[in-house]
Amino acid sequence: SQQGEEDPQALSIQEGENATMNCSYKTSINNLQWYRQNSGRGLVHLILIRSNEREKHSGRLRVTLDTSKKSSSLLITASRAADTASYFCATDGETSGSRLTFGEGTQLTVNP
Amino acid sequence: GAGVSQSPSNKVTEKGKDVELRCDPISGHTALYWYRQSLGQGLEFLIYFQGNSAPDKSGLPSDRFSAERTGGSVSTLTIQRTQQEDSAVYLCASGIAGGRGKNIQYFGAGTRLSVL
Numbered sequence: 186s187q188q189g190e191e192d193p194q195a196l197s198i199q200e201g202e203n204a205t206m207n208c209s210y211k212t213s214i215n216n217l218q219w220y221r222q223n224s225g226r227g228l229v230h231l232i233l234i235r236s237n238e239r240e241k242h243s244g245r246l247r248v249t250l251d252t253s254k255k256s257s258s259l260l261i262t263a264s265r266a267a268d269t270a271s272y273f274c275a276t277d278g279e280t281s282g283s284r285l286t287f288g289e290g291t292q293l294t295v296n297p
Numbered sequence: 298g299a300g301v302s303q304s305p306s307n308k309v310t311e312k313g314k315d316v317e318l319r320c321d322p323i324s325g326h327t328a329l330y331w332y333r334q335s336l337g338q339g340l341e342f343l344i345y346f347q348g349n350s351a352p353d354k355s356g357l358p359s360d361r362f363s364a365e366r367t368g369g370s371v372s373t374l375t376i377q378r379t380q381q382e383d384s385a386v387y388l389c390a391s392g393i394a395g396g397r398g399k400n401i402q403y404f405g406a407g408t409r410l411s412v413l
Binding site: 215216218220225226227228229230233273275277282283284285286287288289290 | 301328330332338339340342345347353356388390392400401402403404405406407
């Protein structure tokens with residue numbers, strides 16, 4: 186199965202609400218990243234958290250990492266319609282080198 | 298250019314034909330990756346080039362798939378004798394690989410391949 190698994194698979198919220206997406210992985214990692222993909226486009230890097238970090242912020246984004254549970258969460262606060270996209274977590278580790286292993290993604294819909 | 302460029306953006310081909318997909322990475326990026334994304338799915342790693350090192354081909358699904366990177370820059374992914382299950386979006390990414398925290402990848406918009 187995939188190294189990264191996101192849940193939920195799909196999330197629909199109203200503008201202004203917070204959105205939380207979760208990611209689990211199986212093997213030891215060096216870094217975990219979150220990417221966004223708008224429909225029909227490539228992926229855009231959002232934020233990277235290292236294995237020795239527990240929380241990181243960037244604007245309206247907050248990422249947490251729990252290496253004991255092999256899980257991460259991405260929180261988007263005060264969501265906007267423009268946040269509608271698919272969100273993927275990606276990991277790299279000692280055995281994978283710099284290649285990234287992606288999860289299946291969460292499809293977020295923010296309704297105006 | 299400012300970003301990763303892929304061509305063509307769309308490709309329709311008949312089963313059994315060969316196709317070539319092109320990727321122009323960001324200038325100066327030593328690492329180049331190919332991924333495949335089926336509809337509504339995550340990304341499947343195909344192949345990775347890093348500088349002059351031998352490429353990591355461990356993700357190629359069959360010997361019908363091959364890729365090369367000329368002059369450490371432009372890369373071509375070739376699929377021979379295409380099958381319908383090859384239909385997907387093929388994404389290319391480049392980056393400055395190596396070292397902890399240096400593995401942010403920059404993606405092109407992809408080539409949507411449809412095999413009829």
